[in-house]
Amino acid sequence: MERREFLLGAMTVAATPLMAAVHGAEDKAAGRRYHLLGVPLRAGSLMPGNENDAQAYRDAQIVERMRAAGLQVVDDGDVAIPSYLPHHSVPPIRSWPAPRIAWEAVRDRVAPILGQPGEVPFLVGCDCSVVVGTTEALAKASPEVHVLYIDGDFDDAAPVAARSTSAASCGVWLLTHASPFWAGPILKPSQVTVVGWTNGSRSPESAVPSASLAEVRSRGAREAAMAALRSIPASASILLHFDTDVLRKAEMPVAYFPHAEGMSLSEVGEMLKVFLSDSRIRIVEVSEYAALRDLDGVYVRKLIDLFCGASKR
Numbered sequence: 341m342e343r344r345e346f347l348l349g350a351m352t353v354a355a356t357p358l359m360a361a362v363h364g365a366e367d368k369a370a371g372r373r374y375h376l377l378g379v380p381l382r383a384g385s386l387m388p389g390n391e392n393d394a395q396a397y398r399d400a401q402i403v404e405r406m407r408a409a410g411l412q413v414v415d416d417g418d419v420a421i422p423s424y425l426p427h428h429s430v431p432p433i434r435s436w437p438a439p440r441i442a443w444e445a446v447r448d449r450v451a452p453i454l455g456q457p458g459e460v461p462f463l464v465g466c467d468c469s470v471v472v473g474t475t476e477a478l479a480k481a482s483p484e485v486h487v488l489y490i491d492g493d494f495d496d497a498a499p500v501a502a503r504s505t506s507a508a509s510c511g512v513w514l515l516t517h518a519s520p521f522w523a524g525p526i527l528k529p530s531q532v533t534v535v536g537w538t539n540g541s542r543s544p545e546s547a548v549p550s551a552s553l554a555e556v557r558s559r560g561a562r563e564a565a566m567a568a569l570r571s572i573p574a575s576a577s578i579l580l581h582f583d584t585d586v587l588r589k590a591e592m593p594v595a596y597f598p599h600a601e602g603m604s605l606s607e608v609g610e611m612l613k614v615f616l617s618d619s620r621i622r623i624v625e626v627s628e629y630a631a632l633r634d635l636d637g638v639y640v641r642k643l644i645d646l647f648c649g650a651s652k653r
Contacts, residue, residue, distance in 0.1 A: 369619045372460045374411060375453050376403060378418035379466035379625075381442045394418060394465030396631040396640045402464070409648035413462070419449045432499035433521065439507035440522060443473030450474060454481035454622060463625040467596070468495055469507035471581050472514050472522050474623050479525050482577035482622065487515065487532045488568060488615060490608075492585040492599040494534055494541045496548065508628070513543060531576075533568050535611070536586040538601045553603060561607040565614035577622040580615055584629045584643065592642070594633040605646060612650035 378394025398415070406413045422445075425438035433439065450461040454477060463470060471487065479485050489495070489512060496512040497505050499521065507514070512534065515527050529547040538553050549571065556564040572578065585595035588602030603611075615621065626643065634640055 369617050369621065372412070372458050372619075372621075374406065374413040374460050374462040374624070375416045376413060377416050377449065377461055377463050379442075379446060379463050379470055380418055380421055381446075381466050381470060392465070393629055393631040396629070396634065396637060397464045397644065400637050400640045400644055402644050405644050405648050406651075409652045411648070411651055416453075418465075419446050419463075421445045429504040431504045432501050433510065434504050434506050436507075436521075439469050439472075443470065443476070443522065446470055446473035447477040450477045450623065451480065454478060460621065461623050461625075463623070463627075465629075466625060466627045467506075467508045468511050468581070468583055468627045469514075470625055470627060471511045471579070472507075474579055474581075474625060475515055475527070476522065476524070478577055478579050478623055479527075484573060484576040485527065485531060485579065486572045486576040486620075487527065487579045487581060488572075489532060489534045489581045490536050490586050490611070491534060491581070491583040492537060492553075492587075492595075492602055493539045493583070493597075494537050494546070494548075494550070496546055497542045509542075512548060516548060533571065535564065535568055536603055536608075538599050553601060556603065556607070556611075561603070561610040562614055565611040569614065569618055572620070574620075576620060578618065578620045579623040579625070580621050581625050581627065582612075583627050592639060594630050594639045596628040596630055605642065609646055609650050612647065616647075616651045 380392055403413055403415050421442050425441060427435050453459045453461050475485065475487060494512060495509055497509045498513050499505050499510055512532055514521055515532060516529050518526050530549065532548050534548055534550040536553055536556055537550060551564050551568065584592050585597050585599050586603055587608060588604065589598035589600050591605050592598065629640060629643060
């Protein structure tokens with residue numbers, strides 16, 4: 341046998357288990373069933389509109405569009421969040437304890453879904469602080485957890501007594517620091533990856549791995565997503581958090597805090613295609629879309645098409 345033929349044969353043999361694992365993961369991802377859940381929550385952000393943003397997704401026929409893309413999905417209605425929650429700007433966290441009340445309602449609602457293999461909560465209409473409640477639920481259902489945090493901001497501002505800070509801007513900090521604001525379990529910085537940010541960390545001691553917008557552009561969206569997945573243990577269950585402000589304002593002006601610089605819809609589509617094909621994804625949450633800025637529903641349809649296109653089988 342010639343050397344070239346021998347090497348090609350050896351490479352084929354070596355690659356076979358890897359390819360089988362990849363295809364096996366894709367098969368499992370294709371078999372998942374999404375549970376659409378609206379989260380009528382703005383306590384974490386104090387931005388108007390998202391108490392009923394989930395309805396905009398339903399008006400745009402999100403369930404029908406996902407099914408047309410070949411996905412299994414059921415509409416499980418809205419998380420029952422009390423309507424009497426406080427709204428204020430008293431430091432250190434705005435509207436406290438409203439965010440925690442909402443997190444616990446979300447945690448308790450998604451927990452039974454996570455107890456069923458292949459069933460994946462798909463949350464819409466929430467602010468970024470919802471990640472605290474979903475992470476707590478996933479940590480109770482899985483021995484190992486990782487949060488993929490796709491966001492235009494790092495969201496790791498530390499709550500301090502001198503100023504009022506939104507819970508949404510503290511999300512990553514709360515996940516990775518012991519505090520009186522939630523029960524935990526606290527994640528190690530290595531259990532969170534922030535992707536796509538243009539506004540960097542606000543915590544000087546931060547050790548959370550990340551890929552900025554510039555780094556994503558340098559590597560390419562697909563390769564950046566694959567690199568993020570490779571860094572996560574094979575045994576980990578993944579929470580995929582997506583903030584609409586990771587998209588540039590010209591393409592998604594209806595985010596709570598639009599960013600002039602950001603990823604394009606096509607770049608995000610490439611990234612989501614990689615992430616959503618991974619069988620370790622156990623929760624998907626789409627946050628900080630403001631329906632009051634999208635009265636004709638143009639942009640919510642773009643968000644739905646983004647996820648359907650990335651998930652299409």
